[in-house]
Amino acid sequence: MTIYNISIITSSGFPYYYKEIKKLPVRIKLYQRFYDFTEYVDRKPAPIDPISHFELNAGLISALFEFAKNLDKKIRTLEFKTSDNENFEEPSIDDKDKGDVLICAQTETYLSHKFVKEKIKLIYNLIVVPKMPLESAYIIDEAEEKKIIDILTDQEAKKRILLKESEIRKQAEVFLEEMGPYGLNNIVVTSFDLSLILVLGEKYSSEDIDTILRNMGGIPRIDPLKWKFLQSFYKENQIWVYVINSGVGVTVENKLFEPYYYLLFTDSESYLAEFPGKLTTKFNNILG
DSSP states (O other): OOEEEEEEEOTTOOEEEEEEOSOOOTTOOEEEEEEEOSOOOOOOOOOOOHHHHHHHHHHHHHHHHHHHHHTTOOOOOOOOOOOOSTTOOOOOGGGOOOSOOEEEEEEETTSOHHHHHHHHHHHIIIIIGGGOSGGGOOOOOHHHHHHHHHHHTTHHHHHHHHHHHHHHHHHHHHHHHHHGGGTEEEEEEEOTTOOEEEEESSSSOHHHHHHHHHTTOOOOOOOTTOEEEEEEEETTEEEEEEEEEEEEEEEETTTEEEEEEEEEEEETTOOOTTHHHHHHHHHHHHHO
């Protein structure tokens, strides 16, 4: 599980809800992800002169760093999207949310921002929307909190894996024995945002896998039943990671389809040919 906490606030700073899902790891770079569900206002950015722009930017940076120091959190990177007055684009219909809500989550850096957003948006629609305006809303009760935690920690996906775990492990043992001489070390099953569910193989532990994924960088878009390989490293040794979109998974709350991803951890320059496709077929027959 690689989403560590969630915060629900209003754009004016009203602290409606906070939940720690798992304690933060020590001395590890994490992302604070922001998901904006405030109501869209149709206005173009006002033009601003360079001096005023610099002063506002300096004020923003100093304020953020001062807040971060008080929270004992060090900011290393800020991500933002630019726009210009001539080509200002109105958000799509999906982005025109009705409300005044910001939802934040602290997560591992390697998770898919898009798919974490899908989880957050499901929580927003199921739990938050019926309670707006949040300043006068009843608190989130135990049943609702359990639903939030279940969504963030992939409980539906884990339940299916648990039912089929013995079959998956037997098949993984066959694959690891068959492909071990060609450099295959571990097989990992994750949720659709790359949160770990099941680690198969003995070379790397789940903590090692986390480290390798942190060193890998972002995950590109992968179509169902397709795969891509990416480079990473562990203790200065280069590693290749094959990332496969299984195309099969679970549907959460009858709204959100979450396909499993299969990850193959190999020695660098290992050649697996069509083996990722073979593994996908076998695993899908078990989980589908």
